[in-house]
Amino acid sequence: GAVVSQHPSWVICKSGTSVKIECRSLDFQATTMFWYRQFPKQSLMLMATSNEGSKATYEQGVEKDKFLINHASLTLSTLTVTSAHPEDSSFYICSARSPGAWREYRNEQFFGPGTRLTVL
Amino acid sequence: DAKTTQPNSMESNEEEPVHLPCNHSTISGTDYIHWYRQLPSQGPEYVIHGLTSNVNNRMASLAIAEDRKSSTLILHRATLRDAAVYYCILRGQGNLIFGKGTKLSVKP
Numbered sequence: 001g002a003v004v005s006q007h008p009s010w011v012i013c014k015s016g017t018s019v020k021i022e023c024r025s026l027d028f029q030a031t032t033m034f035w036y037r038q039f040p041k042q043s044l045m046l047m048a049t050s051n052e053g054s055k056a057t058y059e060q061g062v063e064k065d066k067f068l069i070n071h072a073s074l075t076l077s078t079l080t081v082t083s084a085h086p087e088d089s090s091f092y093i094c095s096a097r098s099p100g101a102w103r104e105y106r107n108e109q110f111f112g113p114g115t116r117l118t119v120l
Numbered sequence: 121d122a123k124t125t126q127p128n129s130m131e132s133n134e135e136e137p138v139h140l141p142c143n144h145s146t147i148s149g150t151d152y153i154h155w156y157r158q159l160p161s162q163g164p165e166y167v168i169h170g171l172t173s174n175v176n177n178r179m180a181s182l183a184i185a186e187d188r189k190s191s192t193l194i195l196h197r198a199t200l201r202d203a204a205v206y207y208c209i210l211r212g213q214g215n216l217i218f219g220k221g222t223k224l225s226v227k228p
Contacts, residue, residue, distance in 0.1 A: 004163075034215060043207075044164065044218040093163045095216070109216050111156075111163035 006112035020080045021115045023094030029074035030096035038091040084119040124208045129223040132198045140193040142208030151212045157204040198226045
């Protein structure tokens with residue numbers, strides 16, 4: 001598979017502060033990246049899709065002003081949780097889509113290891 | 121993208137084969153069948169995908185029914201490290217949408 005990294009792997013912050021999570025595709029260029037959120041004992045929920053150089057597309061019910069996504073390069077996307085509150089505590093997972101023809105893969109999505117956010 | 125149905129949980133013994141079923145009766149002709157797995161506190165890991173023909177890779181095999189309305193992920197020899205939630209997902213032009221998956225337990 002391919003390697004997608006996230007940083008930090010976990011973060012604890014105070015209510016009202018902002019937190020930035022980085023997602024990098026290490027061995028391929030990703031024109032499209034995705035952000036998911038996962039609450040305990042639940043499945044992954046897609047939050048938004050970001051294409052390099054353009055604005056992200058948010059899923060219904062996800063506040064774009066609260067979850068700022070920047071995809072400034074082909075290997076880096078960032079998610080900033082602004083004015084975080086305890087209900088934003090969750091496991092945030094990014095994903096990057098491989099190019100159309102890369103190794104034995106074709107437009108496959110590869111996932112980062114996730115970032116555990118705890119808001120006090 | 122069409123919906124999939126998987127059992128909530130399955131158990132297996134170590135070193136034995138595991139067959140994880142997935143039903144997708146409303147699959148369209150352009151939907152690929154993808155399998156991912158997620159170990160506790162980790163991001164999902166790509167396992168395998170296919171369209172019509174059976175597929176094999178170093179992790180698993182994917183058997184697709186002739187009418188494509190169901191598929192089976194086959195782990196040839198389960199290990200304790202295979203304990204995870206396995207997701208069967210159909211993807212056409214859209215993004216990966218995760219269902220609840222099958223939680224696989226492996227007993228030593």
